Amino acid sequence: METTIGIAIVGTGAIAKSHIIAYQTFSESCSIRALCDIYPEKAKALASEMGLEVDVYADYHEMLKRTDIQVVSICLPPSVHAEVSIASMDAKKHVLVEKPMAPSLAECDAMIEASQRNNVVFSPVAQNRFRTPMMRLKTMLDSKVAGNVLHATINSLWWRGQNYYDLWWRGTWEKECGGCTTSHAVHQLDLMQWMLGMPQEVTAVMANVGHDNSECEDLAIAIFSYPGMLAQMTASIVAHDEGQELVFQTEQARLSAPWNVAASKALENGFPEDDAETAARLDSVYGQLPSLEAERHVGQVKNFLAAIRGEEPLLIDGPQGRNTMELIMAVYKASVTKTTVRLPIGKDDPLYTREGLVSFMPHFHEKKRSVENFATSEITLGKDAVR
Numbered sequence: 516m517e518t519t520i521g522i523a524i525v526g527t528g529a530i531a532k533s534h535i536i537a538y539q540t541f542s543e544s545c546s547i548r549a550l551c552d553i554y555p556e557k558a559k560a561l562a563s564e565m566g567l568e569v570d571v572y573a574d575y576h577e578m579l580k581r582t583d584i585q586v587v588s589i590c591l592p593p594s595v596h597a598e599v600s601i602a603s604m605d606a607k608k609h610v611l612v613e614k615p616m617a618p619s620l621a622e623c624d625a626m627i628e629a630s631q632r633n634n635v636v637f638s639p640v641a642q643n644r645f646r647t648p649m650m651r652l653k654t655m656l657d658s659k660v661a662g663n664v665l666h667a668t669i670n671s672l673w674w675r676g677q678n679y680y681d682l683w684w685r686g687t688w689e690k691e692c693g694g695c696t697t698s699h700a701v702h703q704l705d706l707m708q709w710m711l712g713m714p715q716e717v718t719a720v721m722a723n724v725g726h727d728n729s730e731c732e733d734l735a736i737a738i739f740s741y742p743g744m745l746a747q748m749t750a751s752i753v754a755h756d757e758g759q760e761l762v763f764q765t766e767q768a769r770l771s772a773p774w775n776v777a778a779s780k781a782l783e784n785g786f787p788e789d790d791a792e793t794a795a796r797l798d799s800v801y802g803q804l805p806s807l808e809a810e811r812h813v814g815q816v817k818n819f820l821a822a823i824r825g826e827e828p829l830l831i832d833g834p835q836g837r838n839t840m841e842l843i844m845a846v847y848k849a850s851v852t853k854t855t856v857r858l859p860i861g862k863d864d865p866l867y868t869r870e871g872l873v874s875f876m877p878h879f880h881e882k883k884r885s886v887e888n889f890a891t892s893e894i895t896l897g898k899d900a901v902r
C-alpha cells in the first residue's frame with residue numbers, strides 16, 4: 516500500500532517556496548507531485564529552482580483529478596482561498612491554506628463545512644505558533660505560572676514600500692480583502708486569540724497614511740476587551756524597525772516575545788521595587804520548557820502531516836482560523852461605524868459576507884498602478900518577534 520503522501524501546491528509566487536522547503540524536509544513521508552499556477556512558466560521555473568520533478572498545471576481542476584495527490588497546499592491570493600480549498604476538499608484532498616483563511620466569515624464557514632462533510636484535515640497557515648518562544652509563552656500563560664493576564668500589547672509592526680501595492684491583487688477590498696490588519700496583523704491576532712481566547716468587545720480606528728495605491732488601511736489601532744483584561748493592537752506597515760512584539764502584563768510579571776521578564780513588588784506605600792526573585796523564577800521556568808524541533812512553515816507542515824496520519828492533534832483548524840478572521844472583521848466594523856463591536860458577528864451582519872465587506876469599507880485611495888508579477892519572488896516574513 517502506498518504510504519507516501521502526494522502533495523500539490525497551487526500558486527507558485529512568493530510564499531510557495533516556504534511550503535516546498537517544508538514538504539521537502541519530510542521527504543521520507545511525502546512527495547511533491549504537482550505545481551499549479553495561472554502562469555505555468557512561473558511554476559516550471561520554481562520547480563527547476565527547487566529541484567522538483569513534478570507535473571505543472573495551469574488549471575487546478577485538472578490537477579485535482581489526480582488520485583496520487585492527497586494534499587493541496589494553497590498559496591494563492593486571498594480572494595480564491597475559499598473556492599480552491601472547497602474544490603480540493605470536495606475532491607477528498609487534505610488542505611493547508613495560506614493566511615488569511617478567507618475574506619469573509621461566510622467563506623470560512625463554507626470551508627469548515629467542506630472539511631467536515633469530506634472528513635479531511637484542513638489547516639489555515641499560522642506558522643508563528645510554531646516558534647519556540649511562542650509555544651513557551653503559551654504554556655506559561657495557560658499554567659498561570661505568573662498569574663492572570665491584566666493587559667496585553669500586540670505590536671504588529673511591519674514596513675512596506677508604496678510599490679508593494681502594485682501587485683494586481685493587493686490593495687483592494689475585493690482581492691486582498693483588507694490592508695495591514697488582514698494581511699499582516701493576521702499573524703499576531705492569531706497568536707493573541709490562541710493565547711488569550713476571544714474578547715467580548717472590540718473598539719478600533721484605522722487610516723491609510725502612506726500608501727496611495729491601496730483602497731485599504733495601512734494603520735489600525737484596536738482595543739479588545741476581555742473580562743478583567745484589555746489587549747491593545749497596533750497594526751502597521753509604516754513601522755521602519757518592524758519591531759514586532761507581544762507583551763503580557765500579568766499579576767506577577769511582564770512576559771514578552773522577544774523573551775523578556777520583569778517583575779515588581781510593592782513597597783509599604785504601594786510604589787514599586789524590583790522583584791528579582793520572581794523574575795529569576797519565571798526566567799528559569801521559561802528556559803526549561805522544550806524547544807521545537809521544527810519551526811514556522813516546517814513546524815506547521817510537520818503537524819499537518821502528522822494529523823493526516825492520525826498521529827497528532829491538529830494545532831490550527833478551521834474554527835481557529837475563523838476566530839482570527841472574526842477579530843479582523845470586528846476591527847473593520849468598529850473602525851467604520853465608530854462604535855464598540857460586541858462579538859460574535861452574526862450571519863445577518865454586513866461584515867459576514869465578502870459582498871458586505873466590499874460595499875461597507877471605505878476606499879482610502881483608488882488603485883491606479885497594477886503589475887502582473889514582480890521580477891523577484893523574494894520576500895521577508897517579518898522581524899523576529901521571538902528571539
Ligand SMILES: NC(=O)c1ccc[n+]([C@@H]2O[C@H](COP(=O)([O-])OP(=O)(O)OC[C@H]3O[C@@H](n4cnc5c(N)ncnc54)[C@H](O)[C@@H]3O)[C@@H](O)[C@H]2O)c1
Pocket residue numbers: 525526527528529530531551552553554557573575590591592593595613614615640642682698892894896
Ligand atoms: N504565511 C506568511 O507569512 C505569508 C507570507 C506571504 C504571503 N502569504 C500569503 O500567501 C498567499 C500568496 O501570497 P504570495 O505573496 O505568494 O502571492 P504571489 O502573487 O507572489 O503568488 C500567488 C500566485 O498565485 C497565482 N494564482 C493566482 N490566481 C490563481 C489561480 N486561480 N490558479 C492558480 N494560480 C493562481 C499567481 O499567478 C501567483 O503566482 C496570500 O494569501 C498571502 O497573504 C503568507
